[in-house]
Amino acid sequence: MVALTKRNEKERRLAIKTASAYFADAKLGDSIMVDGVCLTITTYNDHEATFDVMVPNNGLSPGCKTIRLVKSVNLGASHTGR
Secondary structure, eight states: OOOEESSSSEEEEEEOOSSOOTTTTTTTTOOOEETTTEEEEEETTTTTEEEEEOBBBBBBTTTOOOOOOOOOOOOOOOOOHH
């Protein structure tokens, strides 16, 4: 399951929940590939991780497209953020 919530005017929090214990080996600051985009874990437990994302302040950059939030994403291996 994927959810996006508003933290403040400039930030959103993306939460990803998994049926398996996908995040059991994760650490705070690890980077996870989510549908081809590298995101940094801000909170986690065995079955859920959250990622903070910024809202563009001048609209979308040229060539960027608005995406529709879906119920599932593809997850890649984590990489330690150190």
